[in-house]
Amino acid sequence: MNTILHQRLNTIPSPCFILEEAKLRRNLQLIDSVQKAAGVTIILALKGFSMYSVFPLVREYLSGATASSLNEIKLVNDYMGVKAHTYIPAYRDDEFDEVVERSSHLTFNSWNQWERFKDRAIGRVSCGIRVNPQYSEVATDMYNPCVPGSRLGATRDQLPDQLPEGLEGIHFHTLCENDSFTLERTLDALESRFGDLLHQAKWVNFGGGHLMTREGYDTNHLIGLLTAFRQKYNVDVLLEPGSAIAWQTGVLVSTVLDIIDSQGIHVAILDTSFAAHMPDTLEMPYKPRIINSYHEPVDGKPTYRLGGMTCLAGDFMGDYSFDKPLEIGDNLVFDDMIHYTMVKTTTFNGVGLPSIGIWKENDQFQVVRSYGYDSFKDRLS
Helix, strand or coil, X not given: CCHHHHHXXXXXXXCEEEEEHHHHHHHHXXXXXXXXXXXXXXXXXXXXXXXXXXXXXXXXXXXXEEECCHHHHHHHHHHCCCCEEEECCCCXXXXXXXXXXXXXXXXXXXXXXXXXXXXXXXXXXXXXXXECCCCCCCCCHHHCCCCCCCCCCECHHHCCCCCCCCEEEEECCCCCCECXXXXXXXXXXXHHHHHHHHCCCCEEECCCCECCCCCCCCHHHHHHHHHHHHHHHCCEEEECCCHHHHCCCEEEEEEEEEEEEECCEEEEEECXXXXXXXXXXXXXXXXXCECCCECCCCCCCCEEEEECCCCXXXXXXXXXXXXXXXXXXXXXXXXXXXXXXXHHCCCHHHCCCCEEEEECCCCCEEEEECCCHHHHHCCCC
């Protein structure tokens, strides 16, 4: 975490997501080096990072973005200044023409969707089909698109032997924060089932989950895979990572509001919520890292279970140890909270949304968005 930022926490609203601009640029530079070396196109996945106030910076390195709803498409149009690469599991008839008008590429989730909408899409947008290679190493079923009964993508038996006129692309997405060796095994499964169709395609979208900005990721191996695939099938290759863009670029600042003894367990209640502001910690699940704390309880050190401020009994996370006892008013800083976490926030129980700020490259802090009653009210009727 930026040292100056940590020293100035008392000047920052709480709770607040803080993006560090220099770290975002560092990630984008690495990603750009991969796309240039491999001769591929890497675009931003809005489902993982939709902070449009920094889209001008993203646009310096990435040429486009992928969207999975009309609202995301409009955000791409308005703040990236380009048409979207669009994939929606099922298109709405009343939205479809606007989706096409605002998109450069359109992926259909099923053969049914292709047959239903193809006549309204061919000639207006580059069309593709999402496929299910029936191979994924994602351990959590909620994030695994290849589990039996998955609704995401067509299996090989559902597709013809020849891509019809107007269907130009193959799209798969089976990774989730994986490395390039997982991708290599995935490509083996993809090619074994869809190799004939890959030779017919003009472009192949590798989806997201390529965590190339994580420490230890072998980018040279990734570049080799991408280059070999692109040359073998003579196709344009696209990747659309979500986590990799904003990986380790910022934090969520919170404040201790109360400390109680709950049947022998010390509980610190925060001004943020795991259920409303960090739901991915409960979905995945994973235990977020808190700066200047011990991730697991340490004998002899002050230890606390952390509670959110909603009335949901399960709105808690624990346990963490600290070098000294917590006090009401102390700041706790959750690390790596910018990708996915920010886009999933809700106003459940009427809790206020965290502010959003940027720690600029000139070491100045800027609040770019604050929320109040209207943000809660506008989601209701």
